Amino acid sequence: MTVIKIEKRKPVWPLILGIGVVAVLFYFFSFNDKEETVQEVQFTEDLIGVTEFNRTVAAYVNFINEDTLKMEYNDSFSKEAFLRLVDATNAMAEEINVDISANMARVVKYVNRIKADPIETAHADDFRKAADILTNAVLKSMQQSKYPDLASDIVELDNASASVDPKKLILDQTYQVKTYFREAADLLLKMN
Amino acid sequence: MSDIKKNLYYLYELPDYKVASDYSDVRGWEVIDADSRTIGVVDHLLVNKEAERVVYLDVEIDNSLIEDGHNTFQLPVSEGVHQFINKEGANHLIIPIGMANLDGNNKRVTTNHINSSTFAQAQRFKKGDIIDFGYELNVLRHFTGDHTVEESTSSGKQFYDRKEFDISKIRNI
Incomplete structure (x- = not known):
């Protein structure tokens, strides 16, 4: 039997429509996935900050x-911040088993003097000394022992400490003081 | 070829249609005649839209066959009946689908009913020429040797119900 039948081609538009719908759904779900991913990342960061930290x-x-x-x-903020920084540094050193007790004792001595100084007349010399020791004797030793990649962070923290002029009143150096605390916070975050 | 048969189309003229699945698209297949000679290649398919099937194979024939046709015309009348005088460049002819067999394994078309001589003497046309019903009748009469096929049978789909267009309707051609 020699027969060659022909047939109408199936219309293409349902296929195109289907592909379009699939593409829209794919885009929609991909977009949602991204949101979920972002949320997961945020959750992870929170987890690090609260639980694992x-x-x-x-x-x-x-x-x-x-x-x-x-x-x-804010005088009380600065004093409180330094106390918390000392506590945090001690805790971090304990975590990584680095002995910082001797140098930390020197830091604490200056921190106690900061606590006792009246804000109106307090120069930044004690703050600067405490910050220099904490940076170059304590945190730097921790960095060199366990975090070789964070050398540049130590430099930044040292720069922040050096920006505090010991001869000037501390209440006139708000930006420098807070910069030092923020840099220290960044460093401790990375160490975790 | 002025009487255009509206029911006959090249398949490429019907973009909404294609060769049905489970059927062979024989375009490009060699055509072998009853003498086992390759006479050309299927170039296009001519379809009857109403019947939704191929009714002719449009074959681009070999130059050797054309030359044989010329030789035929040079013979004296006493050696045979001259058929059609083909124009220069006319190298296509049509074969009713029912007179062909499809060899899917070797991808070729064979015909047991038309020999080389008959092909060589068949009326041909140039690629792109419009095929009218008069040409269809001439070809059918030539291939079948039945000169009684009348134009009165030209009414649309009925014409393609002849055995030459659907071998399934007969046992032997």
Whole structure:
């Protein structure tokens, strides 16, 4: 039997429409996936900050991040911040088994003097000394022992400390003081 | 070829149609005649839209066959009946589908009913020429040797119900 039948081609538009619908659905779900991914990342960060982070370190970082009075010097904030920074550094050193006790004792001595100084007349010399020791003797030793990749962060923290003029009143150096605390917070975050 | 048969189309003229699945698209297949000689290649398919099937194979024939046709015309009348005088460049002819067999394994078309001589003497046309019903009748009469096929049978689909267009309707051609 020699027969060659012909037939009408199936219309293409339902296929195109179907592909379009699939593309829209794919885009829609992809977009949602991205949102979910972002949420997951945020959740992960929160988890790191609250749960996996050393709680003392987290408390210091949160305390610094919650400071919204950027240009106004707050004496109680600065004193509280330094105390929390000392606690956080101790906690971090304990986590990584680095002995910083001797140098930290020197830091604490200056921090206690900061606490005792009346704000109106307090120069930044004690702050600067405490910051220099904490940076170059304590945190730097921790960095060199466990975090070789964070050398540049130590430099930045040292620069922040050096920007504090010990001869000037501390209440006139709000930006420099807060910059130091923020850099220290960043460093401790990375160490975790 | 002025009487245009509206029911006859090249398949490419019907973009909404294609060779049905489960059927062979024989375009490009060699055509072998009853003498086992390759006479050309299927170039196009001519379809009857109403019947939704191919009714002719449009074959581009070999030059050797054309030359044989010329030789035929040079023979004296006493040696045979001259058929059609083909124009220069006319190298296509049509074969009713029912007179062909499809060899899918070797991808070729064979015909047991038309020999080389008959092909050589058939009326041909140039590629792109419009095929009218008069030409269809001439070809059918020539291939079948039945000169009684009347134009009165030209009414649309009925014409293609002849055995030469659908071998399934007969046992032997």
